[in-house]
Amino acid sequence: MQLEPLAEDAWLLRFGDTIDVEVNARVHEAAARLQSSLAGVECVPAYASLLLRFNPMDWLDDEGRVSFLRLRDAINAALQQTSASKTASRELIIPVCYGGEAGEDLHDVAAHTRLSLEEVIARHTRPTYRVAMLGFAPGFPYLLGLDPALAMPRRSHPRMSVPSGSVAIGGQQTGIYPQALPGGWQLIGRTPLQLFDPTADAPSLLQPGDRVRFQVIDEHEYRRLT
Amino acid sequence: MHEDGLRDMSIEVIKPGLLSTLQDAGRRGYAALGVGRAGAMDESSWRLANALVGNRNGEAALEITLAGPTLRFRQDAVIAVTGGIIDARADDQQLLPWTSCLLPAGTLLRFGGMQHGCRSYLAVRGGFDAAPVLGSRSTDLHACIGPMDGRSIQAGDVLTVGEHATAPWFHSRKHVQALRWSLDPQPWLDYAQAPLALMRGDHYAALDDASQRALFAQRFSISKDSNRTGSRMDGTPLQLREPLELISEATLPGTLQLPPSGQPILLQVEAPVTGGYPRVGQLAAVDLPRMAQRRPGDAVYFRETSMDEAFQRLRECEESLRCLLQHIEQRLESS
Numbered sequence: 001m002q003l004e005p006l007a008e009d010a011w012l013l014r015f016g017d018t019i020d021v022e023v024n025a026r027v028h029e030a031a032a033r034l035q036s037s038l039a040g041v042e043c044v045p046a047y048a049s050l051l052l053r054f055n056p057m058d059w060l061d062d063e064g065r066v067s068f069l070r071l072r073d074a075i076n077a078a079l080q081q082t083s084a085s086k087t088a089s090r091e092l093i094i095p096v097c098y099g100g101e102a103g104e105d106l107h108d109v110a111a112h113t114r115l116s117l118e119e120v121i122a123r124h125t126r127p128t129y130r131v132a133m134l135g136f137a138p139g140f141p142y143l144l145g146l147d148p149a150l151a152m153p154r155r156s157h158p159r160m161s162v163p164s165g166s167v168a169i170g171g172q173q174t175g176i177y178p179q180a181l182p183g184g185w186q187l188i189g190r191t192p193l194q195l196f197d198p199t200a201d202a203p204s205l206l207q208p209g210d211r212v213r214f215q216v217i218d219e220h221e222y223r224r225l226t
Numbered sequence: 227m228h229e230d231g232l233r234d235m236s237i238e239v240i241k242p243g244l245l246s247t248l249q250d251a252g253r254r255g256y257a258a259l260g261v262g263r264a265g266a267m268d269e270s271s272w273r274l275a276n277a278l279v280g281n282r283n284g285e286a287a288l289e290i291t292l293a294g295p296t297l298r299f300r301q302d303a304v305i306a307v308t309g310g311i312i313d314a315r316a317d318d319q320q321l322l323p324w325t326s327c328l329l330p331a332g333t334l335l336r337f338g339g340m341q342h343g344c345r346s347y348l349a350v351r352g353g354f355d356a357a358p359v360l361g362s363r364s365t366d367l368h369a370c371i372g373p374m375d376g377r378s379i380q381a382g383d384v385l386t387v388g389e390h391a392t393a394p395w396f397h398s399r400k401h402v403q404a405l406r407w408s409l410d411p412q413p414w415l416d417y418a419q420a421p422l423a424l425m426r427g428d429h430y431a432a433l434d435d436a437s438q439r440a441l442f443a444q445r446f447s448i449s450k451d452s453n454r455t456g457s458r459m460d461g462t463p464l465q466l467r468e469p470l471e472l473i474s475e476a477t478l479p480g481t482l483q484l485p486p487s488g489q490p491i492l493l494q495v496e497a498p499v500t501g502g503y504p505r506v507g508q509l510a511a512v513d514l515p516r517m518a519q520r521r522p523g524d525a526v527y528f529r530e531t532s533m534d535e536a537f538q539r540l541r542e543c544e545e546s547l548r549c550l551l552q553h554i555e556q557r558l559e560s561s
Contacts, residue, residue, distance in 0.1 A: 004428055007478050007508050008537045012428075019473050031258075044257040044476045046500055051257070051476030056537060066537050134260035135474060135500030138369050142474070179370065196259075198359045198371045204259040 001030075001079075003072055009056050011071065016048040019172070021144055023048045024132045028089070028209035030079055037078040045208045046133045047142070091128070091211040094176070094191050096167050097222035098124075102190035105155070109169060109186050112152045123147040124167075124188065124214060129174070131210040139178035139196025139204040143212060146174045158184030165190045167214070178204075192217075192225035235301045235352065235387040239379050243295035243337060247365035247454075248354050248373040248385075249347075250286045256360050257499045263479060264366035264495050267454060267518035268345050270414050270547055271309035275349035277554040278306035278326045278409070280393060285353025286363035286373070288385075290346040292521065294337020295379065301331045304351035304393040310343025310519060311411065316402040325408035326558065328396040343415055344521040352390030368455050368496040395561035405561055409554070413546075415519060422513045423531035423539070427482060429470065429504035437464040441506060442530050449489070450522040454496040456483075457517065459526060463488025466504065474502040480514055482507035492517060510536035512543045 002014040013030065016023035027050050031043040034050070040058055044051035054071070061067035098121045099106040110117050129143040136142075151172040159182065162168070166177040168185035177183060178195035195205045206212065217225070249272065252265020266272035266289055275287050288295075294312050306326050307314055314321040315336045316329050323346075329335060340346065356363045356373035363373055370376035374383065396403060430438065440462060449458035464484055477483070481493045483503040492509060493501070509517060510531050520526060 005533055006428075006476075006505075007425075007480060008511050008533065008540055010476075010478055012476065017473065042255055042257065044499065046475040047473045049475045051478075053257070056540075064538075064541075065534050133474070133500060134258065136260065136498050138256075138259060138261045138371065140260055198261075203256070203261075203360060208258055 003075070005068060006051070008066065009053055011052045011054075011068075013050040013052065013075070014048065015050070019047050019132070019144065021130065024130060024144055031208065033081060034075065034078050037081065038074060046135070047144075089130075089209045089211055090207070091213065092206065093213050093215050094167075094193060095217040095221070095225060096125075096189040096191050096214045097217050097219055098189035100219065102219070102222065103167070103188040105168075105186040106188045109150065109152050109188055113149055115149065120150060120188065121216060123150055124174070125216055129212045131206050131208055131212060133208055134204065134206065137178060137181050138198065139206065141175055141195075141206045141212070143174045146172055148172065150174075152186050154184040155186060158182060162187065163190065165192065165195070167191060190222070192222050235303065237303070237350070237385040237387065238298040238300065239295060239381055239383040239385065240298055240334070241296040242379045242381055242383075243290055244293040245291040245378050246295050247289050247367065247378045248286045248356055248363055249289045249365060250363045251284050252364050252495060253360050253362040253366070257476070260499055261360060261369060261371070262366060262496055262499050264364040264369075264372065264454075265362070266347065266364075267495055268309050268347070268414075268515040270515045270543075271345070272347045272349075273547065273551065274324075274409060274414070274554070275306050275308040275347040276353070277551045278308065278324070279304050279349050279351040280555075280558055281349060281351065281353055283353070285349065285388065286356060287347045287349040288354065288379070290337060290348060292340050292344060294340075294346065296337065297335045297385075299329050299331060299333045299335065302392075302399050303329045303333075303387065304396065305329060305335075306349050307346055308349075308409070308411070308414075309346040310340045311415070312340045312346045313338030319402045321402075322404050322408050324411050325405050326393070326395065327402070327404040328393070328399065329402055330399055333402060342417060343519040345518055350387050351393055352388040355386040355388045366496055367453075368498075395558050407557065409550075414515070416516045419520065419525065420516075421527040421529040422517060423510035423536060424482065424507040424528040425510065425531055425533060425536060427505035427507045429484070430506050432466050432470055432504060433506060434465045434467045437466075440464060442528055446490070446526045446528075448520050448522050448524050448526060452522055454494050456491040456493050456497055457520070459490045459492065461489070464490060464506065470504050472502050472504060474500045477501040477505070478508070480509035480511060481505050482509065494518075510539060512536065512539045
């Protein structure tokens with residue numbers, strides 16, 4: 001684990017430099033420990049790193065400078081605590097209507113991967129994914145665990161507006177567009193669930209570290225749930 | 227319009243200006259959900275505008291970009307305009323910037339062009355009212371959240387103002403008037419456009435030798451493709467020694483990213499909270515408001531700073547701002 005100062009009020013804890021399930025699990029474990037034991041420190045998890053935002057005035061040394069030593073010691077102490085309560089990550093089921101209007105690029109993905117439509121869908125619904133991080137836009141989950149056979153480059157001409165709820169593949173990642181956004185990922189389906197509602201108490205359906213499974217629904221079911 | 231039904235204080239937008247948005251201190255604590263800060267880009271000017279109308283609770287103000295709106299005040303209002311120096315006329319009277327003004331009901335406030343700076347702040351006593359979204363009345367145009375569902379104001383919008391006591395420093399409410407004193411914008415507006423302080427970023431060492439020198443020596447100019455998400459810097463492209471394969475990680479306002487074009491982008495308050503480009507620098511937080519006042523075409527030079535120096539300057543700036551806010555409060559009480 002490396003500590004890198006980013007700004008006057010922010011440090012980055014780096015756990016690795018690859019997109020890797022194990023590394024990401026350590027990020028979320030560290031986030032849970034630090035969030036519960038370092039008051040006033042905000043944790044922002046990413047694939048292999050954790051951003052810590054703090055109030056520099058809480059961490060001054062005798063000369064009035066930000067004491068990165070104090071902060072580092074507090075971080076290390078918090079990470080070494082064995083008693084930290086381990087909260088089991090949640091698992092959520094996301095219903096998805098694959099193909100057709102809801103997933104305009106499913107045929108392209110099948111052609112690119114040389115799989116049948118059914119096989120693409122089967123391989124996409126099989127794994128349990130992990131929400132590695134939320135970014136790009138509010139509530140947009142970057143999901144870890146895509147079957148490597150489904151990897152497909154982004155579109156050469158990104159769409160000006162990808163419909164809200166679109167489930168998509170970009171490179172070796174899969175994700176869900178929480179609102180209508182410009183985007184270059186390949187659209188394979190759509191969920192009727194609302195991923196982000198800024199007015200709700202819990203604005204994001206998914207939290208970093210959550211586990212996610214996709215479940216096939218048909219168009220009729222999609223319309224019923226919308 | 228339901229004119230007669232509106233008993234509350236409201237302001238009608240006749241013309242929206244180039245880009246005018248409601249902003250406060252921004253949204254904090256939701257970065258892990260992918261929600262950025264937004265908020266006033268020149269936070270010092272925003273705080274001073276509120277202070278000049280007697281607001282003390284971080285009320286929302288209107289951030290005006292380069293060309294201002296035309297607004298009809300339906301009720302008496304106490305306003306102040308800070309930040310970039312902008313032409314402002316209340317009916318036919320020229321308004322002084324950086325001071326407290328009274329506009330009687332019915333006044334048409336017309337903003338023109340901006341002579342200095344890029345962003346002005348219109349504060350109104352009581353604050354612009356809007357339902358807070360995730361704890362803030364800031365407009366995030368990029369994420370489409372906040373007042374007006376995350377868009378800039380448009381002609382026909384009606385802006386409401388929070389409840390407030392009348393301002394004791396104006397005795398008559400019959401005509402447009404201003405206080406006899408105003409603040410000196412000089413220390414906040416940086417007319418000389420001094421070099422901005424930049425810390426080396428994580429990937430500074432990955433720049434080739436010439437680009438490492440160029441970052442702190444060359445003249446950049448702000449591209450017209452700049453907005454509240456980021457300021458693009460035109461100049462001789464910066465080069466990496468070899469391409470870097472990076473995975474996305476957290477970014478901050480003030481992060482200087484280097485996309486493959488070699489033209490760095492200084493991330494602003496609405497930037498996505500994660501990004502995958504090399505980070506070659508981080509602007510000292512104290513210089514973010516100065517950066518916000520540079521307009522497309524303006525020159526930017528960076529000078530190297532250390533974390534310690536950046537933090538000391540931030541503390542000193544915060545201290546002098548606090549003194550000034552206190553001074554304004556006392557002066558308004560005795561006016």
